Amino acid sequence: MRGRKPTGDRQGRGGKKPFKKKFLFRKKKFCKFCDEKIAFIDNKDIRLMQAFTPERAKIFPRRISGTCSKHQRKIMQAIKRARTLALIPFAAD
Amino acid sequence: MLQYETIFVTEPTLTEEEIDDLIKGYDGLVTSAQGKVLKVEKWGKRRLAYPILRREEGIYVLMVIESPTSFVKEIERRYRMNDRILRHLTVRVEHEAQLGPSPVMKPRPIERDEIPGDMGLAP
Numbered sequence: 001m002r003g004r005k006p007t008g009d010r011q012g013r014g015g016k017k018p019f020k021k022k023f024l025f026r027k028k029k030f031c032k033f034c035d036e037k038i039a040f041i042d043n044k045d046i047r048l049m050q051a052f053t054p055e056r057a058k059i060f061p062r063r064i065s066g067t068c069s070k071h072q073r074k075i076m077q078a079i080k081r082a083r084t085l086a087l088i089p090f091a092a093d
Numbered sequence: 094m095l096q097y098e099t100i101f102v103t104e105p106t107l108t109e110e111e112i113d114d115l116i117k118g119y120d121g122l123v124t125s126a127q128g129k130v131l132k133v134e135k136w137g138k139r140r141l142a143y144p145i146l147r148r149e150e151g152i153y154v155l156m157v158i159e160s161p162t163s164f165v166k167e168i169e170r171r172y173r174m175n176d177r178i179l180r181h182l183t184v185r186v187e188h189e190a191q192l193g194p195s196p197v198m199k200p201r202p203i204e205r206d207e208i209p210g211d212m213g214l215a216p
Binding site: 039040042043044045046047048081083084085086087088089090 | 100102139141142143145151153155179180182184187188190191195196197
């Protein structure tokens with residue numbers, strides 16, 4: 001350490017050093033549900049559904065949210081069920 | 094015997110008594126099929142996310158029942174026959190959380206960090 005402080009953005013997960021050039025400030029994504037140990041996703045939890053269907057009411061993709069495949073599948077199922085009950089929209093304009 | 098969670102949405106014009114009658118009717122059906130009703134929740138009038146048969150609102154009722162598997166078919170058939178029911182859904186109870194009050198019944202403040210993977214994409 002030659003008097004260089006670690007950057008503030010590197011807290012929490014991983015532990016590995018970030019890539020040198022391009023991805024210096026990219027935080028490691030993680031599954032929010034695994035982190036909070038949520039086993040069951042309720043199709044009546046409208047607020048959660050809405051958080052996962054931003055703007056045009058499309059399902060938030062895994063590659064952006066970082067949700068694991070197991071939980072993404074569950075949330076997808078819940079969103080689709082909530083849609084049939086008109087709790088959340090199929091599409092918004 | 095399995096536990097099921099069944100939700101139906103009726104027309105917004107139905108009165109409180111008519112809703113109660115509907116629930117009572119289904120209640121009787123469940124008991125006559127050797128099942129039992131574990132929970133009834135009346136969510137009341139809610140705005141629909143999209144119009145159904147030109148209705149902008151609907152009255153939501155949730156019931157958690159314990160019944161033989163064959164009964165689901167029967168109750169779904171009855172939902173479909175009743176033209177005052179706009180939508181319905183029956184699913185298996187997967188988790189004990191479904192037996193308690195549902196998230197709709199206990200409103201809580203929105204937290205900023207509930208938005209997943211917020212990377213400053215949407216305002």
